[in-house]
Amino acid sequence: MSNPAIILVSGNHLDVLEQQFSRYAHEYDVRSAAGAADAKHQALDVLDAGGQVALFVIESELPDMDVYPAIGKIRQAVPTARRVVVAHYENFRRDAEALRAGQATGKYDAFLLMPRGVRDEEFHSAIIDLLNDWAATVAVPEVVSVRIVTPEHDSLTLQLRDYLERVGLPCGVFHPDSDDGRDVLSRHVGEPDQWPVVEAFTSTAPFVPRTTRDLAVTLYGRPDDIEVDQVVDLVVIGAGPAGLAASVYAASEGLSTVTVEGEAIGGQAGTSSMIRNYLGFPRGISGMRLAQRARSQAIRFGTRFFTGWPVVALEPGTDGRPHVVRTEGGDVQARAVVISTGVTYRRIGIESLDALVGYGVHYGAAMTASREMEGADVIVVGGGNSAGQAAVHLARFARSVTIMVRRPDLSATMSHYLVNEIGYNPRIEVLGSARVVDGGGDGRLEWVDVEDVTSGATHRREIRGLFLLLGADPHCEWLPDEVARDERGFVLTGRDVPAGAWRDGLPPANLATTVPGIFAAGDIRSGSMKRVASASGEGASVVSLVHEWLA
Numbered sequence: 001m002s003n004p005a006i007i008l009v010s011g012n013h014l015d016v017l018e019q020q021f022s023r024y025a026h027e028y029d030v031r032s033a034a035g036a037a038d039a040k041h042q043a044l045d046v047l048d049a050g051g052q053v054a055l056f057v058i059e060s061e062l063p064d065m066d067v068y069p070a071i072g073k074i075r076q077a078v079p080t081a082r083r084v085v086v087a088h089y090e091n092f093r094r095d096a097e098a099l100r101a102g103q104a105t106g107k108y109d110a111f112l113l114m115p116r117g118v119r120d121e122e123f124h125s126a127i128i129d130l131l132n133d134w135a136a137t138v139a140v141p142e143v144v145s146v147r148i149v150t151p152e153h154d155s156l157t158l159q160l161r162d163y164l165e166r167v168g169l170p171c172g173v174f175h176p177d178s179d180d181g182r183d184v185l186s187r188h189v190g191e192p193d194q195w196p197v198v199e200a201f202t203s204t205a206p207f208v209p210r211t212t213r214d215l216a217v218t219l220y221g222r223p224d225d226i227e228v229d230q231v232v233d234l235v236v237i238g239a240g241p242a243g244l245a246a247s248v249y250a251a252s253e254g255l256s257t258v259t260v261e262g263e264a265i266g267g268q269a270g271t272s273s274m275i276r277n278y279l280g281f282p283r284g285i286s287g288m289r290l291a292q293r294a295r296s297q298a299i300r301f302g303t304r305f306f307t308g309w310p311v312v313a314l315e316p317g318t319d320g321r322p323h324v325v326r327t328e329g330g331d332v333q334a335r336a337v338v339i340s341t342g343v344t345y346r347r348i349g350i351e352s353l354d355a356l357v358g359y360g361v362h363y364g365a366a367m368t369a370s371r372e373m374e375g376a377d378v379i380v381v382g383g384g385n386s387a388g389q390a391a392v393h394l395a396r397f398a399r400s401v402t403i404m405v406r407r408p409d410l411s412a413t414m415s416h417y418l419v420n421e422i423g424y425n426p427r428i429e430v431l432g433s434a435r436v437v438d439g440g441g442d443g444r445l446e447w448v449d450v451e452d453v454t455s456g457a458t459h460r461r462e463i464r465g466l467f468l469l470l471g472a473d474p475h476c477e478w479l480p481d482e483v484a485r486d487e488r489g490f491v492l493t494g495r496d497v498p499a500g501a502w503r504d505g506l507p508p509a510n511l512a513t514t515v516p517g518i519f520a521a522g523d524i525r526s527g528s529m530k531r532v533a534s535a536s537g538e539g540a541s542v543v544s545l546v547h548e549w550l551a
Contacts, residue, residue: 004054004134005029005046009039009070011063013088013114020115020123021057028054035063036070043077053081054134055127059114060087060095067099071107079427080137080396082130083108089116106392106421109133110283129283136170136286137273137371137396146171149181149206150196153372155358156209157196161368163212166264166271168292169201169219212263216308231322232256234546235334236303237311240267241532242522243340244294245539251301253543255550258332259303260325262310266291267342268523269532271365272386273393277415278533287532311341313478316515323517336546339479339491339513339520340539343472343530348381353439353448353466360445361466365390373398373465379448381436382469383410385531388418390467395427398465406453408432439466474524484514490526493519511542517549 006028008017014032021030029051033039043053056074060067071083085108087095092113100111109130115123146164148171150157157173164171174180184199188206199206200218209215234250236243239261251257264270272287295305306327313326314337322333345363347354353361362369365386374397380387383405394401403410403422409432410419422428437458439448445466451458474489484492484501492498494510501514511519521542522528522535
């Protein structure tokens, strides 16, 4: 396979860009174009030869057209490529004023000052981030940690790929007759014709998993490897943004911390293709990458992570005894507990669609499935930020994306920057006052029936993908009755706790539950904001309450 292309587009400073990008020439096909039309032709040449375009670097002033129409042409030719606008320092102030708003609406991915000399690593760190982001979304990554061999992309294969993507392990799916497929099968000693066969970097022998849990056990060990023989200061239940923040801050302040996660590190936020409004990441960051960085940070301070099976029970300690967190693989005793298990997407409740989950129907963003939607028409159901991020990501691959909501529009439920980005994207349509009422197909999704909630009229749409991001449901039935919850099952904290459960006439602290020493943070908490930044803030804030309790 040929190296992916980087196409430099400039009329006046092509020599500067060529000198700067010479460092990439060994691993990328670095090409030069004197204008937008030339850049589009070069991109089409790459695609016609079976190659890929990773990045366009476009000067803010071009000889043949204004930069916004140029970006439009380039985007139309290669929607999956990342787009950077660079301004020469003589024009930077002027162009920044005129063009920076385009980044907020998704016209391009970054606005940078053209380097003025060698080794401008600030410039190149931005370029590397964008290339890294692009590499995480290609069908077959350059570096493969896990190889999956199967003759067909069934539901389990998609689940395995999605899990691996969420934990930051690039994988490739190969046909048994391919070179990689034959190489893996040559070491497989199990039953023939059992699929998929998986070879992980931690395993010497390929094996056939039946669930994503089987794969998790191979990668990270069984949860019954939990050997915490002492009472720890804090157990964090759930490793989404709130749990990760609590893990970082608790461990950094000297608390012995254990974090238990039932699925993949990052939680629901880990499936977000690009979070653009998280503090400190002006070019945005994927949920997976944010989660993996936070996990590494927590481990650096001493947090111990155990993943694989969810917590099945929490037994509050009394009379000075520690709380006991029970999993199928072992127990952990702790002086304090933070519940940060987050939420899951609500089921649509249509039997014919739930029967096709993994075969065109997906709960959540399902970034892996997005690549299978190339040239297809898809529907995203949901009006929150996660739905908007999923739609923008899908639009890189699908022919058309329809965001469907029961409300008239997205303004009441989605961040303004995402509404603007969606409004600009020609591949995305918003269909308000509508809901999916049925769907089906021969072995995979082929159609859905859509109802106008105002008139009751129904029409059929032929689609290949349905992505359901329907809002939040808590799943914490394992919590004891002593931990009060609201009518929807979310954990009550602070002044939301019923007055009958207050102590000495005072409500619990803001993030404290009805059980002393047990706290809640993030989306699982009743009244929480359901945003990554607010969940992270609560996870950090709860640590001071833990300190007070332990004192």
